[in-house]
Amino acid sequence: QEQLVESGGGSVQAGGSLRLSCAGVQSTYSGYCMAWFRQVPGKGREGVAFILYDRITTYADSVKGRFTISRDNAKYTLYLQMNSLKPEDTATYSCASKFGSGTCDNSSIYNYRGQGTQVTVSS
Secondary structure: OOOOEEEOOEEEEOOOOEEEEEEOOOOOOOOOEEEEEEEOOOOOOEEEEEEEOOOEEEEOOOOOOOEEEEEEHHHOEEEEEEOOOOHHHOEEEEEEEEOOOOOOOOOOOOOEEOOOEEEEEEO
């Protein structure tokens, strides 16, 4: 089944780090736009980080300076390095891919989304 699969979530204390991975296949991994989102039960999905091609990255204000999005196109894999984690970062993190053109941000329409991986940060 064509899909994106996240891994690397877990439980960590505040101030700790985690590295999330999102593995795709050629048909689901976009060399154009890839993104990380997060969602807490009862709240809307929030765009966390976006990467356009290999070099243009944008971040939500809440994670700037702490999270880094990167990609390895040869492996069809997207990453999210999360440092200095805070309890408010607790959420289910998922990745998404967008093919073609246009914006690469929270308002974009994505072609594929993963099921997500849970990140829990304790104080």
